[in-house]
Amino acid sequence: xxxxxxxxxxxxxxxxxxxxxxxxxxxxxxxxxxxxxxxxxxxxxxxxxxxxxxxxxxxxxxxxxxxxxxxxxxxxxxxxxxxxxxxxxxxxxxxxxxxxxxxxxxxxxxxxxxxxxxxxxxxxxxxxxxxxxxxxxxxxxxxxxxxxxxxxxxxxxxxxxxxxxxxxxxxxxxxxxxxxxxxxxxxxxx
Amino acid sequence: xxxxxxxxxxxxxxxxxxxxxxxxxxxxxxxxxxxxxxxxxxxxxxxxxxxxxxxxxxxxxxxxxxxxxxxxxxxxxxxxxxxxxxxxxxxxxxxxxxxxxxxxxxxxxxxxxxxxxxxxxxxxxxxxxxxxxxxxxxxxxxxxxxxxxxxxxxxxxxxxxxxxxxxxxxxxxxxxxxxxxxxxxxxxxx
DNA sequence: CATATAAGTGGAGGGTTCCTCCGTTTATCG
DNA sequence: CGATAAACGGAGGAACCCTCCACTTATATG
Numbered sequence: 001x002x003x004x005x006x007x008x009x010x011x012x013x014x015x016x017x018x019x020x021x022x023x024x025x026x027x028x029x030x031x032x033x034x035x036x037x038x039x040x041x042x043x044x045x046x047x048x049x050x051x052x053x054x055x056x057x058x059x060x061x062x063x064x065x066x067x068x069x070x071x072x073x074x075x076x077x078x079x080x081x082x083x084x085x086x087x088x089x090x091x092x093x094x095x096x097x098x099x100x101x102x103x104x105x106x107x108x109x110x111x112x113x114x115x116x117x118x119x120x121x122x123x124x125x126x127x128x129x130x131x132x133x134x135x136x137x138x139x140x141x142x143x144x145x146x147x148x149x150x151x152x153x154x155x156x157x158x159x160x161x162x163x164x165x166x167x168x169x170x171x172x173x174x175x176x177x178x179x180x181x182x183x184x185x186x187x188x189x190x
Numbered sequence: 191x192x193x194x195x196x197x198x199x200x201x202x203x204x205x206x207x208x209x210x211x212x213x214x215x216x217x218x219x220x221x222x223x224x225x226x227x228x229x230x231x232x233x234x235x236x237x238x239x240x241x242x243x244x245x246x247x248x249x250x251x252x253x254x255x256x257x258x259x260x261x262x263x264x265x266x267x268x269x270x271x272x273x274x275x276x277x278x279x280x281x282x283x284x285x286x287x288x289x290x291x292x293x294x295x296x297x298x299x300x301x302x303x304x305x306x307x308x309x310x311x312x313x314x315x316x317x318x319x320x321x322x323x324x325x326x327x328x329x330x331x332x333x334x335x336x337x338x339x340x341x342x343x344x345x346x347x348x349x350x351x352x353x354x355x356x357x358x359x360x361x362x363x364x365x366x367x368x369x370x371x372x373x374x375x376x377x378x379x380x
Numbered sequence: 381c382a383t384a385t386a387a388g389t390g391g392a393g394g395g396t397t398c399c400t401c402c403g404t405t406t407a408t409c410g
Numbered sequence: 411c412g413a414t415a416a417a418c419g420g421a422g423g424a425a426c427c428c429t430c431c432a433c434t435t436a437t438a439t440g
Contacts, residue, residue, distance in 0.1 A: 017387065045425095055427090056429085120358075178350045181346065207408080208407070244418060246417095249398095250418085
């Protein structure tokens with residue numbers, strides 16, 4: 001479901017020739033490493049060097065720095081979307097909670113990637129859509145069980161949680177507490 | 191109150207000589223303009239040019255780009271802190287709500303300034319402290335009136351609100367709705 | 381297998397921005 | 411007014427960005 005949009009984009013962008021595909025993958029791997037180590041401002045020439053590839057090859061595959069950041073980001077979002085399936089066995093409210101917690105952890109860790117990238121880009125929109133599709137069933141289940149107020153939509157929830165995840169420089173305990181407060185507002189008004 | 195820490199920092203950093211102080215102020219003004227116009231990546235030499243000052247003067251006052259961003263940021267935070275006084279005449283819950291809305295509007299508008307700046311820096315910490323001191327009386331009043339659950343602290347609230355403010359690419363309506371949901375969780379549990 | 385061809389490749393190089401160094405200017409104080 | 415310490419400007423080397431083009435190679439086809 002998510003994969004239709006996302007993988008379509010991936011498949012579309014990935015080069016067709018064997019050697020080119022090898023370089024493409026190598027670049028993403030090198031970029032992930034460099035970004036983690038030096039931040040999103042890591043020199044592109046350094047990334048190309050690590051991938052054992054000329055600078056022109058990098059630019060051919062990723063015309064802008066943001067395109068590269070997004071491609072790294074993409075793979076990780078897919079993992080979180082898939083995690084929505086792993087909580088299906090839990091009770092409605094607990095399942096929703098568990099998955100949202102996972103989203104917070106994930107987005108928080110990769111915050112450095114997200115900030116500074118154009119949040120209106122196509123790839124980013126696709127990621128959001130993927131998260132919506134992954135989370136919607138969990139929300140609906142909780143609403144059907146009368147545990148969550150019926151007037152909230154999945155994109156409200158995702159954005160709320162994403163916002164909390166973006167909070168910098170705080171302990172994990174505090175972030176959990178804040179998340180709990182916010183999600184209390186989600187519960188069915190008595 | 192807030193001003194003790196904040197202004198102490200400001201006074202500390204501000205040069206003592208008349209001409210130097212003039213340049214310092216000119217640089218901040220030019221920086222505010224340039225950042226608004228070209229983003230936080232605006233060429234520092236352009237900023238120096240606009241301030242009618244050599245590039246070395248810029249670097250002497252603000253050794254890094256972040257230092258400059260922070261200084262611009264600082265002045266604006268003070269304005270929000272002062273706004274806490276302007277809502278004192280409202281009822282407890284409404285006063286808290288009004289001020290938090292103001293914080294969201296403010297931080298949302300200046301998000302471009304905040305992201306990309308080191309959130310653990312001294313200046314940033316001072317700003318947070320200022321917001322805490324400004325907001326604490328509002329929160330305590332609402333708690334005393336039994337309108338807000340007693341187990342939340344002001345820094346939870348500020349961070350929660352700051353997180354929501356940081357959400358990108360959404361309408362003002364949605365942001366208000368999300369804020370309302372989150373603040374519902376703040377209310378005294380029945 | 382041979383070979384045509386389109387896709388892919390690397391790196392030189394011009395342009396921009398960063399940031400330091402140092403000789404000159406100027407505010408301040410006795 | 412003169413000494414002196416603080417502040418100043420801009421030249422210039424280094425890092426990085428990104429385009430252009432001559433060369434290489436995977437793949438499809440006869």
